[in-house]
Amino acid sequence: MFEFVPPAKLGIGFTYQQGLKAALGARFDLIDFFELSPDVLCNEKTDGGKRRLDYNLALLDDALEATAQKPIVIHGLGLSIGSATGWNEDYLRILDILHAHRSFVWHSEHLAFLLTVDSAGQPFHTGVPLPLPFTEEALALVAPRAQALCRRYGAPFLLENFTYYLPDLPAEGGRDEVAFLNDLTERSGCGLLLDLYNFYCNAVNFRFDPIAALARLRLDRVVEIHLAGSNAQGKFLTDVHSNLTPEAVWELLEWVVPRAPNLAGIVYEVLEQAVPIVGIDGICGQLERAKAVWERNYVTA
């Protein structure tokens, strides 16, 4: 059994985006750490039928230079840790490359699957993260992978909850999403990236009390919290991460933070394409508000 060791507390983070340092100017120091996604620094080609990821070296150099003065954490999308056909092995190679350039305080991935095969056995990409059933087989698949990632870089590995819209996911043993996340952290030793906006979306979309659900979650395994906002699509809240954080999610943050003893960072997440919509002042407002919550609850060094 891999023992979970919480990382050092970092504070308030933001998603690295090219040109951010210049855009923030004097307010750059609102950010205590950066969350870096290798996916945005790479391209993918098919090489003899196999996927191959390669860094755009100019983008990688820019990212390393722009984040040089602050700690970084890694947040991936392309691993497909929940794929029964196999995760994206090549994604581990680009993580290795990044780690060789720069160590990170923790790394994380989405608890979902993106890769599968068609009826002819040809691999394809689903184009959108799809949920795992809350079953023993899914736990048996993901827990060893999460444990392997906990060991790989000498830094904690976190799994992120995400928003899904499919009703009545198959479940065993009376599990729901919370019970599944708890079992996963217990079996693997991994931590949690609690995306509070995604959690809130699921609570609204599937009509459960988010506070009651959070009260059952292994909050001692929450290392990072994501804040975000989006818009409704029909009767569903969606997780496009393109807006300011709604008040209901700030209320959840106020509830969670004092109950998550190993929380090491809060990140406001917004899509690069939505930055002009939210605006630099909007982003800084989110960071300042998150910092106020952080400082109310933690003694800073």
Place this chain on the structure above:
Amino acid sequence: MSLHDLQVALGTMVTKAGLTNFEHLALTEQERIWLESLVGSEGFQLTCHIQRWWRVTKLQWMARLTLAALGSSGKEFLSAYLAERQLASLFYIPEVLGFLDFVRERAAHPHIVTIARFESALLMAREGDAAETVIEFLAPAEKLLGAVLMGDPLPAVEERRYYVLVSPLLPDLWRPMEEAELNHRDTENS
């Protein structure tokens, strides 16, 4: 029960936006019932919509020239591409290059084929692909590209050939090239 087969079924249903034949899959009766019930659900329809929306949005961001050149037939090309070509990668470049290849294969107007070829070369150059590419235009490049960007009617197809060099080493990634210079280079043909 097989998680593998459940994912095959679910992944296929989302990309096809409907029920598929999964008789060959090792699914329990409960899983089959669940999958069949999904099709009519708003949550499944939203999931399919988001999947398609991301594919279309990526193409609209990255294939602007070609979609502008296609004009009102752009939507039809997008729909046909999404229906016929399975998504192979979450990354933008493979998806966009796949679409531009699709347009090159299907477009009737030679200027649109040229624009799709030019846009592919520009994308590769922007990614730092070291290869230089010469694109053959059937009207002066600035005139054709200007018409596309302004939404004006495309210029007449000429018998004379015009050439454009696309290279990651160029400041704007491309420039017109005189025929005399072409004698020293390979021309890219479809």
